[in-house]
Amino acid sequence: MNNGIIIIGGGASALMLASLLPKNSATIIERNAQPGAKILISGGGKCNITNEVMGSGYYVGESSFIQESLDLFDQKALLKWLENRKLRPVLRKESQYFCPQSAKELLDLFLKESKKQKILLNEKVTEVHKRGDFFRVKTDKRTLSAKYVVVASGGLSFPKLGASPIGYEIAEHFGHSIVKTAPALVGFTVQKEQFFFKELSGATTDVAIKVNDRVCKGSLLFAHKGISGPAVLDTSLYWEKGKIEVDFLPNFSWESIQKSKKQLSSLLPLPKRVTKAFLVQLNLDDKQGVKTTAGELLLLQTLNHYSFAPAGTFGYSKAEVTKGGINTDEVDAGTMMSKKTEGLYFTGEVLDVTGRLGGYNFQWAFSSAYACATGMKPYL
Ligand SMILES: Cc1cc2nc3c(=O)[nH]c(=O)nc-3n(C[C@H](O)[C@H](O)[C@H](O)COP(=O)(O)OP(=O)(O)OC[C@H]3O[C@@H](n4cnc5c(N)ncnc54)[C@H](O)[C@@H]3O)c2cc1C
Structure with a gap:
């Protein structure tokens, strides 16, 4: 033919x-x-x-x-x-x-x-x-x-x-x-230190992720296998191996936190169960904002630059491209x-x-x- x-x-x-x-x-x-x-x-x-x-x-x-x-x-x-x-x-x-x-x-x-x-x-x-x-x-x-x-x-x-x-x-x-x-345009699997992410499966929050010299903004989804969602998918385009840095509170102003009588889990603009999981990781109690010390505030602020190395990606079977x-x-x-x-x-x-x-x-x-x-x- x-x-x-x-x-x-x-x-x-x-x-x-x-x-x-x-x-x-x-x-x-x-x-x-x-x-x-x-x-x-x-x-x-x-x-x-x-x-x-x-x-x-x-x-x-x-x-x-x-x-x-x-x-x-x-x-x-x-x-x-x-x-x-x-x-x-x-x-x-x-x-x-x-x-x-x-x-x-x-x-x-x-x-x-x-x-x-x-x-x-x-x-x-x-x-x-x-x-x-x-x-x-x-x-x-x-x-x-x-x-x-x-x-x-x-x-x-x-x-x-x-x-x-x-x-x-x-x-x-x-x-x-x-x-x-x-x-690429795919979620990340996580290493041992971030296995607690898996327990947050289904929760979403807006983040800004630094990867090499790029910043990818948007929603992050905690998933069964690790993390996904638009910001993570875009990040995977620029990631090869090594660390990424997630700002879990990209638009949050810390100024008034130590004046508030609300619990930290209500004060931080994250899903409550996400804040609680991070508090456990940081060895902090879910206390009133007014009771947080300067040192504890510094620890909390590490959520603005939470750095970790993904284990890998979800692979070709889940990758959009x-x-x-x-x-x-x-x-x-x-x-x-x-x-x-x-x-x-x-x-x-x-x-x-x-x-x-x-x-x-x-x-x-x-x-x-x-x-x-x-x-x-x-x-x-
Ligand atoms: C779940 C998902 C959602 C997506 N959503 C979007 C979106 O909303 N917007 C966007 O811009 N992009 C999206 N993409 C990406 C987009 O689909 C692809 O980038 C685009 O389809 C690429 O077009 P293509 O023609 O180059 O390849 P494809 O569309 O992949 O077509 C290639 C074709 O070649 C055929 N083929 C392969 N090997 C052989 C062979 N040996 N013999 C004969 N045929 C063969 C395949 O069966 C396939 O039909 C998405 C991808 C996925 C997986």
């Missing part, structure tokens, strides 16, 4: 690309029974499509590479493209755009738009080679031939939704280097074509580009697909 363009993977990036390419020019190969599985479960079922505040600063990766692609198709262009197809994302949580009702609206739009291409489902790509001007794409069912191949197979996160290392294997076969991958990936130095930012092999392209999460929480990863999947479609135009 001879195809013009083969797109490996049928996720967000592939579906956008298939929608942008001319009719009957591409074949998507997707190992799942349905394309776009992650779209459906994303953003709590409503898909956080993009963010009003956009820029390479919200990504980990090579910033000029990322910015060049974002500039080709930014959040405004994406929103316009969606609106032209009758999907008007709604603004929530200050700057994040979600589907109005459910993520299915976005998937349905893509399924309609990409109908003009062939989609092979339940078919797993196993190898890609190049002979002369043509690629040979081997699947578990057949071998296909194509003039152009786009690797849009995503990262390693959520293997139950189809994730596989095939993108990295293909890239390496064609001489590309891979920036070390790790689970994979950081690291195909080295972007070896890919053209304006077209997503490999600088090593003509006709080979990479889009989406498989590249070493990872966004923060807030719609940045879908925006990247779509912007890189747009760059790829534009880059292919002269050949089609």
Whole structure:
């Protein structure tokens, strides 16, 4: 079977690309029974499509590479493209755009738009080679031939939704280097000293977390296995190993605490059981604020810079994304074509580009697909 363009993977990036390419020019190969599985479960079922505040600063990766692609198709262009197809994302949580009702609206739009291409489902790509001007794409069912191949197979996160290392294997076969991958936008497991966190499972509080030279603000959720929640997920993007510092009381003023007759567990703006657990850790009684000594106040103030080293992360099975990936130095930012092999392209999460929480990863999947479609135009 001879195809013009083969797109490996049928996720967000592939579906956008298939929608942008001319009719009957591409074949998507997707190992799942349905394309776009992650779209459906994303953003709590409503898909956080993009963010009003956009820029390479919200990504980990090579910033000029990322910015060049974002500039080709930014959040405004994406929103316009969606609106032209009758999907008007709604603004929530200050700057994040979600589907109005459910993520299915976005998937349905893509399924309609990409109908003009062939989609092979339940078919797993196993190898890609190049002979002369043509690629040979081997699947578990057949071998296909194509003039152009786009690797849009995503990262390693959520293997139950189809994730596989095939993108990295293909890239390496064609001489590309891979920036070390790790689970990201994921919770942390804790070491012995913080095992008491697990007993606080379900409690949430607003925090500011310092990680290297970054500060991630938002909610922290005490979880069964450690800590999670938006601030922690963002922190995981910048963390490799070593300590993080959590400010559990980021906006609290200590001035009046020693004047108050209230108990400490009522005075501190944390869930009561969280304060009580920290008091135990600090060897302090839950006494009236007025009765706390200067030394005890200093101890309490360590909650503004509670420093500890996570044991690790919850892993790929729980991570929203994979950081690291195909080295972007070896890919053209304006077209997503490999600088090593003509006709080979990479889009989406498989590249070493990872966004923060807030719609940045879908925006990247779509912007890189747009760059790829534009880059292919002269050949089609
Ligand atoms: C729980 C969860 C919630 C998320 N929520 C958001 C959100 O709200 N906003 C946001 O911006 N991002 C979110 N993300 C991240 C976002 O889903 C991804 O960054 C995005 O889907 C990446 O798009 P992609 O096309 O590069 O890869 P994917 O969407 O992962 O698609 C890759 C596809 O390739 C297929 N594939 C893999 N190997 C093979 C093979 N060998 N042969 C054939 N097919 C193969 C996979 O089955 C998959 O369908 C979320 C992720 C998760 C897991």
